Amino acid sequence: AQTVTQSQPEMSVQEAETVTLSCTYDTSENNYYLFWYKQPPSRQMILVIRQEAYKQQNATENRFSVNFQKAAKSFSLKISDSQLGDTAMYFCAFIITGNQFYFGTGTSLTVIP
Amino acid sequence: NAGVTQTPKFQVLKTGQSMTLQCAQDMNHNSMYWYRQDPGMGLRLIYYSASEGTTDKGEVPNGYNVSRLNKREFSLRLESAAPSQTSVYFCASSELGVRQPQHFGDGTRLSIL
Numbered sequence: 001a002q003t004v005t006q007s008q009p010e011m012s013v014q015e016a017e018t019v020t021l022s023c024t025y026d027t028s029e030n031n032y033y034l035f036w037y038k039q040p041p042s043r044q045m046i047l048v049i050r051q052e053a054y055k056q057q058n059a060t061e062n063r064f065s066v067n068f069q070k071a072a073k074s075f076s077l078k079i080s081d082s083q084l085g086d087t088a089m090y091f092c093a094f095i096i097t098g099n100q101f102y103f104g105t106g107t108s109l110t111v112i113p
Numbered sequence: 114n115a116g117v118t119q120t121p122k123f124q125v126l127k128t129g130q131s132m133t134l135q136c137a138q139d140m141n142h143n144s145m146y147w148y149r150q151d152p153g154m155g156l157r158l159i160y161y162s163a164s165e166g167t168t169d170k171g172e173v174p175n176g177y178n179v180s181r182l183n184k185r186e187f188s189l190r191l192e193s194a195a196p197s198q199t200s201v202y203f204c205a206s207s208e209l210g211v212r213q214p215q216h217f218g219d220g221t222r223l224s225i226l
């Protein structure tokens with residue numbers, strides 16, 4: 001069975017500091033995509049960063065980067081220089097190419113001024 | 114604000130009734146998607162449209178039809194609603210590769226009695 005686990009329901013970080021959100025997943029497939037989505041309060045969910053499983057190089061998008069450990073089935077999100085606008089629910093997800101989307105239960109991140 | 118707009122947000126139908134869920138995006142994305150979310154099942158792809166004028170079946174297309182009216186709009190129709198179609202429906206759009214949604218709508222909660 002495919003599962004996504006986010007073990008940190010809530011986290012907080014001081015503005016300008018760095019925070020890492022954890023995600024582990026389970027699948028027997030070899031080809032898949034991994035994603036981090038962000039849902040700010042009362043706003044829509046949008047894609048933050050994605051990683052193809054066949055790529056060893058970790059993806060980066062400005063202040064957001066991932067640590068992808070395929071053997072360990074781990075996909076953590078690092079947010080550098082945290083900003084107040086980063087306050088949101090963060091969802092880890094993966095999709096087996098062409099098939100179902102699997103989401104974690106989310107981590108609520110609060111950036112403290 | 115730019116994004117994906119879904120209507121209605123809530124709907125209750127009787128078995129056998131028909132209805133159309135509307136979705137529009139203003140980000141000029143080529144790809145649009147319809148998912149359903151059921152407890153413990155993640156997001157399952159119903160139909161997607163890689164570009165204006167094209168539609169393709171996803172994982173669970175039975176009982177649904179779609180129309181990509183133009184680049185902005187992608188509607189989902191239930192011709193004869195069944196209780197098994199009770200779910201939360203999400204529309205999404207993307208400029209990324211196939212089946213990699215970037216931006217989700219707020220969802221439509223649909224109950225079939």
